Amino acid sequence: MKSVLNTGLVSLLFLILQVASALNLTGQPVKKVFTSTRIAMTQSVDLPSEGEFYFVLAHRFGSIEGGLYDMFGLDLATIRLGFDYGITDRLAAGIGRSSFEKTYDLFTKMTIARQSDNGFPLAITGNLSASFNTLKNTYPAEMDGMWNRMSFSAQFIIARKQGRFSLQASPLYFRNNYETRSETDLNLFALPLTASIKLSKRFSFNTQYIPVFNKPDFADDNPLSVGIDMDTGGHQFQLLFSNNAGLFDKAVLTDTQGRWKSGIILFGFNLVRVFYFKDKTK
Template identity: 40%
Template sequence: MTKTLLFLSILSSSLAFSQEDLLKDIDTIKTNTDTSQPAFKGLQVVTAQSTKLTAKNEWYIVVAHRFGDISTGFKNFFGLDDASTKLGVIYGVTDGLSLSFSRETNMKTFELGAKYSLLKQNDDFPVDIVGYNVLALNTDLDKDNYPHLQFSDRLSYLTQALISRRFNENLSLQLTPSYVHKNLYEPKVEDKNQFLTGLGGRYKISKRISINAEYFVNFDNHSVYKNPLSVGMDIETGGHVFQLVFSNSQLNSDIGYLTNAAGKWEKGQIFFGFNLYRVF
């Protein structure tokens, strides 16, 4: 475990300072301490959604990638031989409503999402509140394993309230109560209805780089999976935010990430990856 943490620390530091040097000459970001600004620069805190929304008529291309378990060492080349990728698009219908569509290789899951602003942080109100809903379709299920499988069995649902506060230019925190419903589930493994609460945050360490973290507690007593814990780094460039991610969950889909985390941080079972958003 000590070797794993040392490896992560060296890798993160090297990437951060390399990016900082490369971006010095194209720095166009102005310092702003106005707490009415978005609490997060990225659309995700780490893997879970943040309160940031797309602007009206903006298109985002999303590429999220998670390598395999790095604790396997050279046998699996520190996870490089086993990866999961999510590709998606996000469209800003209005400044307060965005729609998303994505597909992840792991479990061959499609997700439709809607993200919408409910209340904004300002001088009279202390937090941003954003709603987020997802409909997921698992196309990996087949009738060989589930002879009575119906289309509705492939569906699962997520409802979240994203509640964030930008305390100052450097620090933002977010509370994320969540509800997941799965039409098809294994009673000995998990519950049909699952309630979770997440706490995440962002701390800016330079003009273009921040350290992010999030942790979700799943109140499902039957679940054999772990509570998802992730740390990451936001790197701002001219046209996008690039996020480095270390997590005990390999899944990129919203529902899969929250309910199917399999790794143990204390045993070095960590999945490295990245999120890349490109706006048009």
């Protein structure tokens, strides 16, 4: 299975490179399909520009139904610190660490095609990510190796911006090498669907639904989120309400703890600080 996964990931990367080299489209590119490189619970089609360094501080809290006893979920915070960098205008990479299951994650994104005026109608990005769980005393001794603690995902992110509206679909394959709850490996397919409307120059409203196919028995509702993004130039603020507190693919796809219809709703926010390592005037 390990060799099959490696072959699949290499094949996907090769396909991305081939398509990217084949597309030679004219027209003025549409900049910033969304407010940020992340939208709700997932990656967006956008990348940091060359030389841009993003410091991402993400918080997800417990259910607001706990009231004052849990300070409306603030006592149950999950935190992720992340660093994203634009290697070129078409290639970016990032790394992060989440307090949930003490997990490290990394990703790389590559622009395959850009939406352009009088040109190609869609923006397409390829994304590969991996995560590594370092939580102690959770894996049986015979399965407690680095490979079994890892999970991977591969996806195409397809989006279009039309006026104030942006839509995105992100077909995704996810693999967890060893799932402790089912005591086996886990392979999932998901289709994150995202919509955003620009309310003003600085504000946008977003909603996202992530249907997860062939879910295991322990998985519950599909993730559903609504939120507001605010861009002040050097900072980006993202506020959201969701039934999921995940900060990386494994948590988002397999650990939905809330339920909208039961009032089990979780609050979260992302704070993004942008640093420029390249003169933007050049």
